[in-house]
Amino acid sequence: EIVMTQSPATLSLSPGERATLSCRASQNIATTLAWYQQKPGQPPRLLIYYASNRATGIPARFSGSGSGTDFTLTISSLEPEDFAVYYCQQRRIRPDTFGQGTKLDI
Amino acid sequence: QVQLVQSGAEVKEPGASVKVSCETSGYTFTDYYIHWVRQAPGQGLEYMGRINPDSGGADFAQKFQGRVTLTRDTSISTVYMQLSRLTSDDTAVYYCARLWGWTISGVSSPAENWGRGTPVTVSS
Numbered sequence: 001e002i003v004m005t006q007s008p009a010t011l012s013l014s015p016g017e018r019a020t021l022s023c024r025a026s027q028n029i030a031t032t033l034a035w036y037q038q039k040p041g042q043p044p045r046l047l048i049y050y051a052s053n054r055a056t057g058i059p060a061r062f063s064g065s066g067s068g069t070d071f072t073l074t075i076s077s078l079e080p081e082d083f084a085v086y087y088c089q090q091r092r093i094r095p096d097t098f099g100q101g102t103k104l105d106i
Numbered sequence: 107q108v109q110l111v112q113s114g115a116e117v118k119e120p121g122a123s124v125k126v127s128c129e130t131s132g133y134t135f136t137d138y139y140i141h142w143v144r145q146a147p148g149q150g151l152e153y154m155g156r157i158n159p160d161s162g163g164a165d166f167a168q169k170f171q172g173r174v175t176l177t178r179d180t181s182i183s184t185v186y187m188q189l190s191r192l193t194s195d196d197t198a199v200y201y202c203a204r205l206w207g208w209t210i211s212g213v214s215s216p217a218e219n220w221g222r223g224t225p226v227t228v229s230s
Contacts, residue, residue: 001167001168032207034206036151038151043201043203043220043221043222043223044143044151044201044220046206046218049206049207049216049218050206053216055206055216055218056216087150087151089151091205091206091207094165095153095155095165095166095167095168096141096153096205097153098143098150098151098152098153099150100150101150101151
């Protein structure tokens with residue numbers, strides 16, 4: 001199965017700053033990648049699908065890029081509600097797999 | 107609107123089985139796979155497998171092969187996940203989800219919905 005590796009494990013920033021989260025796939029997955037945000041006690045929330053498409057209702061400060069094996073989620077200016085855990089997920093090759101997550105800390 | 111409503115929390119002894127339900131509404135049940143993802147306490151997301159509600163066919167991550175059974179009842183638009191031979195490592199929140207990507211017929215679809223999760227605790 002495809003291994004998804006996220007970095008860093010923890011990212012400590014302040015509101016208003018720019019966040020850059022990375023995800024690397026162990027094989028070429030084209031653009032079949034998503035980014036999720038998860039807060040405690042809640043299911044994951046889809047932010048980005050097919051690497052760069054914002055899901056319905058997701059603010060424009062969230063953007064995704066990349067293809068092949070290297071992907072990036074950028075949050076242009078952090079809002080207080082953005083501090084959460086972020087996961088990448090590939091859906092190119094069965095079974096789907098998730099990265100281990102990046103915790104975005106204040 | 108689309109809803110995935112899961113059954114309530116479960117407590118099981120080691121060696122037992124658990125069956126979690128996921129009742130769907132608001133869309134055509136047989137058009138989309140239903141996937142199962144679990145999350146152990148303080149850990150990340152782990153993909154388990156999916157079922158095709160139209161055919162009943164299912165596939166799984168290798169880790170869960172032989173221990174997970176996915177079934178569906180089309181008359182009530184509900185999917186069931188049964189996990190057998192439970193150990194303490196199976197203590198987790200289990201989610202059902204309709205994931206982005208494509209419909210069963212292969213049409214691209216951004217549709218995405220998750221259940222609220224079912225906590226399963228395995229303890230003697």
